[in-house]
Amino acid sequence: MRLAVAVEAPQHTGLGAPLDYLADRAWPAGTLVRVPLGRRTVTGIVWGDAGATPDAGLTLRPIAQALDALPPLPATWRDMVAFAAGYYQRGLGELALAVLPPELRKVDATQLARRLGRRRPASVPAPSPALRPLTPEQAAALDQLARLPPGPVLLHGVTGSGKTELYLRAAAQALDAGRQVLVLVPEINLTPQLEARFAERFPGRRLVAQHSGLSPAQRLQHWLAAHLGEADLVLGTRLSVFTPMPRLGLIVVDEEHDPSFKQQDGARYSARDLAVWRSQREQVPVILGSATPSLESWQRAEEGRYTRLTLAERVGGGALPRLRIFDMNRLPRDRSQQTVLAPPLQAAIEARIARGEQSLLLLNRRGYAPVLHCGACGWKSGCPHCSAWRVFHKADRTLRCHHCGFTERVPRACPDCGNLDIAPLGRGTEKLAEQIAALLPGARIARIDADSTRLKGALESQLAAVHAGEVDVLVGTQMVAKGHDFRRMTLVAAVNPDGALFASDFRAPERMFALLMQAAGRAGRDAAHAGEAEMWIQTWHPTHPLYRALATHDFAAFAATQLDERRSVGLPPFSFLALLRAEAREAAVAQAFLADAAAVAAPPGLVCYAPVPPPVARVAGVERMQLLVESTSRPLLQQWLAAWVPQLHALKARHKRLLRWAVDVDPLGL
Known part of the structure; x- marks a missing residue:
């Protein structure tokens, strides 16, 4: 009999749908099998009965092995995979196999049976600890x-x-x-x-x-x-x-x-x-x-x-942290750019340390400084492979690109003019922690970011130190801004949050408000200290509406304002988006492909915009372009994408130059 089997093959190969194989018995849908695909034997999933008779002149290959010791994947799971593959425009088998544990593809029927034979006994519920009364x-x-x-x-x-x-x-x-x-x-x-x-x-x-x-x-x-x-x-x-x-x-x-x-x-x-x-x-x-x-x-x-x-x-019954905004414009002009902490903020942190309380300084930028700069000729530490700066990491004296990973030792002098006086511009968490240690001698400073927690177990040990009260001031990125229950934390400060206020991405205000409100929530979680909890913001734009909404912890008002703005200009959730991203060694190649893709006629209610580069246009030597598709109807967008994607496969075949593309449905970043 014939069985339809989903195999891991990218959609562009034309093998996105299940393939037909011969079987000596009716394996249930959801059974994991091994099947020949080209010269390889790959893992597949029986997706159903393909019918009794093959097409004329078609020779089907037999299923090599069934991992029948494992119960079949249920219909509800297959339905979800099928929905996700269709909605996000991926091959069914490609997605189905990608979401299974990779190790599952390496075991044969005998090994699987042996693993299942060592199954643990069923769990036995034990008495739960005493519960606190609910509010x-x-x-x-x-x-x-x-x-x-x-x-x-x-x-x-x-x-x-x-x-x-x-x-x-x-x-x-x-x-x-x-x-x-x-x-x-x-x-x-x-x-x-x-x-x-x-x-x-x-x-x-x-x-x-x-x-x-x-x-x-x-x-x-x-x-x-x-x-x-x-x-x-x-x-x-x-x-x-x-x-x-x-x-x-x-x-x-x-x-x-x-x-x-x-x-x-x-x-x-x-x-x-x-x-x-x-x-x-x-x-x-x-x-x-x-x-x-x-x-x-x-x-x-x-x-x-x-x-x-x-x-x-x-x-x-603890109060939410009180918002304190410090206007950086109040500082003398010659000091404002160099000031790490405004004097009132520094005094507030020192008072916390004296009382045995903790403070959190939020700076969502890791490394020592975003860029190195030569004042003599203007050289900056750009990445040769990306349209981005390489970040200065002082701990290991490297310049590191956070996009492609390209890393070099810091040069002794400017590569362009030989000037020995090259200096860091801006501030990352590494520099902030160093500056805070100098400002607050004797204070116990800790830093948590993707660099300081790279080693296995580092994050757990650093968080344990904070919870144990062994840290006075914690410097960190968004990693510490949510989900953590720091009982001794009574002050949170956003050191330099203004960068996201005027970003081109329409979701930037939503993300920034969430980050700051979540960070503020780390302060005053112990009701005994909630009355002293504060959230400080050092800003050059103290009257910005986002900060005014944050001051009252009024998410509903902020959401209403944002939704009104999006409704007036037809942005999600009042419209539905898809991005077609293209990558090539030359920007002209990616742009030509997207221009041809945009030329496909779109029905009323759907708009294809002209291709443009993303904010970081080149990564690892590859040029990137993107094309936005917007629709007033989700079903209309889905119907059009289902017809458009096969045309894109054919279109790429006509473009002889090396090119990669992908469709992103409901993109979060533009």
């Missing part, structure tokens, strides 16, 4: 959550309002009913902290993590535990949304606004949006939690498509 707001939200029909729930809670406790209580209800729970977090550095909370609350229950920090063998082991129904709780980053779970009863998406939920290469899917789709397909509730929800989710709640639950007060 009236939490109790009301939990009661309403229990009475709602399955569907998306937007949990809008200010920082410190106890959203995690609601996740735990909702998870307990699902587990008590014999169901599984899937918890999605945006970043790997938030996984250990939340994992510890769930493990402490549910002793005896089997909890597995899914993220890129695991070894391939661990990922496979955890995936098998979830797929076989042995794991009660799965906690992971965006790829975890594709984890098959036969008893799924609840999905939680923590910090649902975070852009990390959007995949930025390959199949550019949104894990948050797929979590909502999966909840509707499997008829289970999904909780989208955030203090600063995405404007898309907020608008859906305004329209009644999502149920919104609100936690407006902090647990313990």
Whole structure:
């Protein structure tokens, strides 16, 4: 008989749809198999019965092996993969195999059976620790959550309002009913902290993590535990949304606004949006939690498509941090550019140190300085392979491109004129930490960013030092601005946040407001110190509307203003976008391809704009261009993309020069 098998083949090969193979028995849909593809034998997934008779003159190849010891991937999983492949314009087999553990492709039937034979016994629930009473707001939200029909729930809670406790209580209800729970977090550095909370609350229950920090063998082991129904709780980053779970009863998406939920290469899917789709397909509730929800989710709640639950007060009745804005224009002109901390801010930090409290300085730029500069001839440390500067890292005396990774030792003199006096311009977290140590002698300074936490276990040890009170001032990037419960933190300061105020990306204000509001939420989480909690902002634009909205912690007012602006100009969520990105060694090649692509006639209600370069036009020697497609209707955009993408494959074949392209549906950055 003939079976349709999804194999991992990029869509541009023309093998995006399942291929037909001969089988000696009717393997169920969802069975993993080994099949010949060209000269290789690859892993595939039986997608269904292809019919009884092959086409005339077509010789089908037989399935080589079936991994039938593993239960088939369920229909709900296959439906989600099929939806994601169609919506994000990828090959079905390409996506289906890409979201499975890589190690699964290396084991044969015998090895798989041996692994499954070593399965752990089922978890045995143990008594949970004593629970603190819920606040009236939490109790009301939990009661309403229990009475709602399955569907998306937007949990809008200010920082410190106890959203995690609601996740735990909702998870307990699902587990008590014999169901599984899937918890999605945006970043790997938030996984250990939340994992510890769930493990402490549910002793005896089997909890597995899914993220890129695991070894391939661990990922496979955890995936098998979830797929076989042995794991009660799965906690992971965006790829975890594709984890098959036969008893799924609840999905939680923590910090649902975070852009990390959007995949930025390959199949550019949104894990948050797929979590909502999966909840509707499997008829289970999904909780989208955030203090600063995405404007898309907020608008859906305004329209009644999502149920919104609100936690407006902090647990313990603590006040939200008071916003203090320091106008940098007040400083003398000769000092303003060199000032690290405004005098009142420095005094406030010194007072915290004297009281044994902690402060957080937020600067979302790692490295020592963004660029090195020669004052004699104007040379700057540009990357030879990218249209970007190489960042100066003082610790290892290197110039490093954060786009392509190209690294060189810092030159002894200017490469262009030989001037020995080359100096850093601007400030990164490495320089800020050094300057703070000089300003506050005796203070215990720590720095957390992608550089300081590169080694395994470094992040955990540094966070432990902060929690233990061994740090007076923490300097960090957005890595420390969300999700962390620093009980001794009473002051947060954004040292130089103005850069994002006037960015060209229409989402920049939303992201900046979220970052600053989330960062402010690290202060005053202990109710005993909440009255002293402050958020400082050093700015050259003290009257900017974004700062005024932040001062009152009024996300609803900020969201209303932003949505009104987007509605007036037809931007998401009131329109629907797709980006066609093209890359080539020469910009003219990419531009010619996009110009031909734009020439394809678009129906009314859909616009193809002229191709333009992105903000960083060249990366690793490759020139990049992009073309924006905008529609007033999501179904119209999807129908057109489905017809347009095959034409793009044919169009690329006519362009003889080396070229890569990809479609990004619902892009986050333009």
